[in-house]
Amino acid sequence: MSHPNATLTPITRLRLARLIVDHGWTYTAAAKMFMVAAPTAKKWATRYRDEGPGGMTDRSSRPHHSPTKTAPTLVRRIARLRWRHRLGPVQIAGRTGLPASTVHAVLVRCRINRLSRIDRVTGEPLRRYEHDHPGSLIHVDVTKFGNIPDGGGHRFVGRGQGKRNREATAKRTGRRNHRYEPRPGISYLHTVIDDHSRVAYAEICTDETSATAIGVLHRAVAWFAQHHVAVERVLSDNGSAYRSHAWHQACAELGITPKHTRPYRPQTNGKIERFHRTLADGWAYARFYTRDQQRRAALPGWLHFYNHHRPHSALGGHPPITRLTNLPEHHI
Structure with missing residues (x-):
């Protein structure tokens, strides 16, 4: 072209x-x-x-006929061996009698040359999807992070100093388990991400009950409405909070259709699972925090950076906010 x-x-x-x-x-x-x-x-x-x-327009340079192209029956056999047995080009070539280079070319053409594109359980190619407009589907989930003791956690100060910091924090807060061991506690991060734009919303809470999840949903829907996005569906895993009658009733009141992933298949909610990894690398463990309050205070700024400035590989290197047009904060 x-x-x-x-x-x-x-x-x-x-x-x-x-x-x-x-x-x-x-x-x-x-x-x-x-x-x-x-x-x-x-x-x-x-x-x-x-x-x-x-x-005068451009034309494809692809030939009209390819007499030496691999027959469709062989292509199906190669794909079947790849899907069901996860064999490489050399092993498939030994079973089909074709050159390994030909097998590799077929795998590339079928987009199954990388095993990461094949489901480990079913052996079928991963089916990727993206809804066509913002708000058509949002993903919700909860991820957990251990609270940071005063002076920093063991990831940065080492296990010895981290243990002493946990003990000092326990003396100040009085939080210990039944064996009198320090218990810094857990932060439950409720996350919401739009399927089309990848724009994210998150809150740090003290639990993952249905009441807390419903509160987060109400605030997230209001936040998206401020960005001119009307939520139509919500996809969650099969946790007790999302399976409760209260959750379904809250979705009905908001005019949202609740959907659930397949049991034991977190890949169905893969977008938010990948966002959790980005969240951990970019915010939770990105730098040394001397106390948990310091990390909590850094979350809003990181979310703004993620939504407005961080290039997203699934969006052609553009930040998520670029898929929401005519917004007051679009160029901030």
């Missing part, structure tokens, strides 16, 4: 062809003017005579 600054764009090809066909220029003279070869000028002039201006 030609780019806008190419020497011969469709418009320039038309000018070249018209000089030859309509004004009687020679191939050599026209080619010299446009700094191309004479056979190139002849090609576009001939196409203009036969097809008119419509013949």
